[in-house]
Amino acid sequence: MTLFERWFGKSEETSAERAKERLRLVLAHERAFTHFPFMDDLRKDIVEVIQKYMKVEDINIKTDQSRDLDLDMLEVEVSVGKDVKKEPTIIN
Amino acid sequence: MGTVITVTSGKGGVGKSTISANLAVGLADAGHRVIAVDFDIGLRNLDMILGLENRIVYDVIDVMEEKCRLPQAMIHDKFSKNLFFLPASQTKDKTILDKGKVFKLITQLKEDFDYIIVDSPAGIESGFEHAILGADMALIISTPEVSSVRDADRVIGIIDAKSHKAQAGEEVEKHVIINRLKPELVEKGDMLAIQDVTNILALPLIGVVPDDERVISSTNLGEPVIRKKDTISGRAFKNIVQRLLGKDVEFLNLSPENRFMAIIKRWFT
Numbered sequence: 001m002t003l004f005e006r007w008f009g010k011s012e013e014t015s016a017e018r019a020k021e022r023l024r025l026v027l028a029h030e031r032a033f034t035h036f037p038f039m040d041d042l043r044k045d046i047v048e049v050i051q052k053y054m055k056v057e058d059i060n061i062k063t064d065q066s067r068d069l070d071l072d073m074l075e076v077e078v079s080v081g082k083d084v085k086k087e088p089t090i091i092n
Numbered sequence: 093m094g095t096v097i098t099v100t101s102g103k104g105g106v107g108k109s110t111i112s113a114n115l116a117v118g119l120a121d122a123g124h125r126v127i128a129v130d131f132d133i134g135l136r137n138l139d140m141i142l143g144l145e146n147r148i149v150y151d152v153i154d155v156m157e158e159k160c161r162l163p164q165a166m167i168h169d170k171f172s173k174n175l176f177f178l179p180a181s182q183t184k185d186k187t188i189l190d191k192g193k194v195f196k197l198i199t200q201l202k203e204d205f206d207y208i209i210v211d212s213p214a215g216i217e218s219g220f221e222h223a224i225l226g227a228d229m230a231l232i233i234s235t236p237e238v239s240s241v242r243d244a245d246r247v248i249g250i251i252d253a254k255s256h257k258a259q260a261g262e263e264v265e266k267h268v269i270i271n272r273l274k275p276e277l278v279e280k281g282d283m284l285a286i287q288d289v290t291n292i293l294a295l296p297l298i299g300v301v302p303d304d305e306r307v308i309s310s311t312n313l314g315e316p317v318i319r320k321k322d323t324i325s326g327r328a329f330k331n332i333v334q335r336l337l338g339k340d341v342e343f344l345n346l347s348p349e350n351r352f353m354a355i356i357k358r359w360f361t
Binding site for chain 2: 014015016017019020022023024026027030031038
């Protein structure tokens with residue numbers, strides 16, 4: 001942006017236009033997170049399933065969501081800590 | 093079978109209860125059997141806007157916990173034989189509600205009424221979930237301000253995840269109402285315009301209610317503004333009612349000079 005634009009060009013932008021632009025940016029970011037509204041339930045289920053096979057307490061689940069043009073990505077990383085008892089607690 | 097219309101928003105204080113009250117009155121005055129249900133548990137408000145606060149004996153939680161029968165808790169409107177009101181509880185912990193009870197109540201109301209207007213609490217917590225659970229239609233209220241539009245967008249994103257209808261594979265009809273528009277500010281470029289808000293939220297617009305002092309005085313009196321003659325907000329509400337009933341009504345011309353003329357005219361009538 002040139003000094004000229006900063007002084008003259010930009011001063012013509014109204015506060016409503018700024019509001020529109022700021023909203024567009026913040027919502028583009030936030031919508032990615034409402035795209036998987038079931039994340040909390042999914043987390044609980046993952047913990048349950050893991051505890052069915054392993055006797056661990058500190059399960060750490062890290063999720064990352066991203067959106068491409070035609071692809072929704074959901075990455076789930078599960079770490080189960082050190083004290084893993086290999087024996088499954090429930091055998092069905 | 094009645095239609096459940098949930099009035100909701102992300103941000104608080106954008107006028108959900110006022111809009112719920114006015115639409116309920118409007119639909120009732122158009123000859124339909126209507127019940128307005130206040131689901132803002134712990135923060136009762138709709139009663140004062142409807143002017144029915146002195147008649148409350150039981151509330152919606154009492155009904156759901158079967159401490160009273162539904163008709164005992166329903167309050168009849170002062171002016172319309174078609175309009176009933178079911179108040180929110182004021183004191184009880186809102187976490188005691190469970191989805192099964194909420195859905196049972198809504199189903200029961202659908203049998204007795206043409207329209208069930210559910211006034212939802214703000215936000216996306218459990219109270220909102222209960223209010224949206226049985227919705228056939230959701231009216232999302234936003235003022236033309238960044239925080240309100242932003243929060244409305246969040247709510248829109250989770251409506252389908254929380255409603256029974258959407259989970260059964262159908263879609264909850266969603267519409268936007270823009271409240272407290274100030275045409276003078278829009279003109280100056282200091283307020284988001286109608287089109288800006290609808291573009292961002294990407295939902296059909298069902299009404300625009302201009303900022304109007306008469307709404308405040310009506311709330312003071314407990315007489316919804318839709319029943320006041322010659323109010324611009326009252327006309328806006330009447331138009332929304334018509335659109336809810338499936339009629340194609342033109343949007344009010346809210347350009348500043350028009351409002352000015354309306355005020356001048358009011359002085360001379």
